[in-house]
Amino acid sequence: MNVSKITMAHGSGGRDSAELMRDIFGRHFANEVLDRLEDGAVLPPSPESLVVSTDSFVVTPIEFRGGDIGKLSVCGTVNDVLMMGAIPEYLTCGFILEEGLDIAVLDRIAMSMAAAAREADVLIVAGDTKVVEGRNNGLMINTTGIGTLRDRSAHPSAANARPGDVVIVSGNLGDHHACILSARMGIANNIGSDCAILCEMADSLLNNDIDVHVMRDVTRGGLGTVLNEIANASGQVVELSEQEIPVDAEVRDFCGIMGLDPLYMGNEGKLVAIVPQAQAERALDLMRAAEAGRHARAIGKVIGADVNVGRGSVVMRTKIGGTRRVDVLFGEGLPRIC
Amino acid sequence: MNVSKITMAHGSGGRDSAELMRDIFGRHFANEVLDRLEDGAVLPPSPESLVVSTDSFVVTPIEFRGGDIGKLSVCGTVNDVLMMGAIPEYLTCGFILEEGLDIAVLDRIAMSMAAAAREADVLIVAGDTKVVEGRNNGLMINTTGIGTLRDRSAHPSAANARPGDVVIVSGNLGDHHACILSARMGIANNIGSDCAILCEMADSLLNNDIDVHVMRDVTRGGLGTVLNEIANASGQVVELSEQEIPVDAEVRDFCGIMGLDPLYMGNEGKLVAIVPQAQAERALDLMRAAEAGRHARAIGKVIGADVNVGRGSVVMRTKIGGTRRVDVLFGEGLPRIC
DSSP: OOOSBOOGGGGSSSHHHHHHIIIIIHHHHOOTTGGGOOSSEEEOOBSSOEEEEEEEEOOSSSEETTEEHHHHHHHHHHHHHHHTTEEEEEEEEEEEEETTOBHHHHHHHHHHHHHHHHHHTOEEEEEEEEEEOOSSSOEEEEEEEEEEEOOOSSOOOTTOOOTTOEEEEOSOSSHHHHHHHHHHHTOOOOOOOOOOOOHHHHHHHHTTTOOOSEEEEOOTTHHHHHHHHHHHHHTOEEEEEGGGOOOOHHHHHHHHHHTOOGGGSOOSSOEEEEEOGGGHHHHHHHHHHSGGGTTOEEEEEEESOOSSSOTTOEEEEOTTSOEEEEOOOOSSOSOOOO | OOOSBOOGGGGSSSHHHHHHIIIIIHHHHOOTTGGGOOSSEEEOOBSSOEEEEEEEEOOSSSEETTEEHHHHHHHHHHHHHHHTTEEEEEEEEEEEEETTOBHHHHHHHHHHHHHHHHHHTOEEEEEEEEEEOOSSSOEEEEEEEEEEEOOOSSOOOTTOOOTTOEEEEOSOSSHHHHHHHHHHHTOOOOOOOOOOOOHHHHHHHHTTTOOOSEEEEOOTTHHHHHHHHHHHHHTOEEEEEGGGOOOOHHHHHHHHHHTOOGGGSOOSSOEEEEEOGGGHHHHHHHHHHSGGGTTOEEEEEEESOOSSSOTTOEEEEOTTSOEEEEOOOOSOOSOOOO
């Protein structure tokens, strides 16, 4: 590239766009499908059902401890496809760049996307770049993921939680949210995003005869919101034990000072798995064997009903022996990060 | 909806996000795949190869004569999938909404997307919504399209132009670009965007034994840029006849005053088809029978070489009998519209 900043001309569809494609995206994402430089990609036939998911990423700052918007945009969509019971295979990337963005930053972000895509074993097969006037010299990324549905007799579903099932979360809650908030507020600490590809952990559960009733990633809206969706879809009550909810000590302190509840904070590398009680220990062992699941914990159980709340609810047994209702996130709730 | 404007809470992933999904997107886009409200969509197996294409839409104003950003976002991606030789089948939509956007406007845009999707016979199967702070109370939309490759022995390709072939453009150039510029500059005129689904015209060409060597939509970068890509990929020279280039009279006047060249202006409902000379008349008739192709014109031919330029170039025979080189768009060139 013969300039150091993104200009409006990089979104023109002409020579500067082609240069950006060749020198940045083409270089990092090179693969035989993308290299054809057509307006789209041709993918082989799929004898299995397909799963498709889309997500836009608008986080600020675009680089943070533990990741950047590029890594996030790959992890988020790969994990969504994975949670639908599929093996992620292809990604498309739509970039909306702000005029003035440092090309060196874009280069790092593209490199980070390429690394995450390699880890997840997905190919970036099609892309698009637009340039807009902007205030922050930042960028936004949409990724759409395509995977092939695993060949299984039963797939995990939000509607499959059954009384007696154990609720497992794959690690500490709130890291990503606390990391981004810290960066935005200029608070120096050691909190890093949990941004991670969950393929290894999901593969391990699904390929080892665990009868996973429910599997969902825990992102925007937090664990509280996800568990309410599951309780609602399954027509059950989810009962959590407050003392088992895993939160990193520094994040817990940060939340205490800020008045935040980790139950509603966004994560980018966590899943919740709901499994039959008899398989819970084995599932925990398998999850902990994966790097992204090393802090996995059983945090509660599914019960058919509760004297205090109707079906479709989430309740928390508190550390001091009480019970409280855990609702979905509503309104702003806490400072937004995406 | 109990509010009239988009708030940051609509992007929280919690209750307000769910309401927006139910009351706006769910209502307009309803179909059996989307209605499952999962994080992604499950699509049936595909015995044919798949084609996937992605595009982000950032046009301002978001509503204009002849369309809006919603219609544009469906037409653009559907046409890209179509031009790859596929039958468009599914779309995903990623919305980035600016805080303060009128929900009534969003509702109109979603309705317009739904209408375009019906016309193109594609299902909107997955979506995502983020809310960002913004200056214009606007929105940006990414669409990713998936189609199945047509079962043909030969597919149109930018590399297939052959000496003697006729170059046909499906209608007047520059309408979309001139419409958006007029709106942005507050100029009152009758110029409307050409924003259109090209399925009928492409189907007609491909299903009637026309040996279409090249088929490309003519969007950002304009006809000049697209023809250069084709000339380059095919290793041929494309020779245009200036007097045949179709431009609406009002657009021509507008371009004259503004100093714009329709050859580099963006279109949103045009294609260029390159066909063997013996089939050119029949191809023109088929294109003109489709609403979006009623002004189709043969505008030039493919020649193997030219005394003045090397292979991979585009030249124009001017009205006064001269010859000039037509280059790709570079730099800004003309006021940007996307």
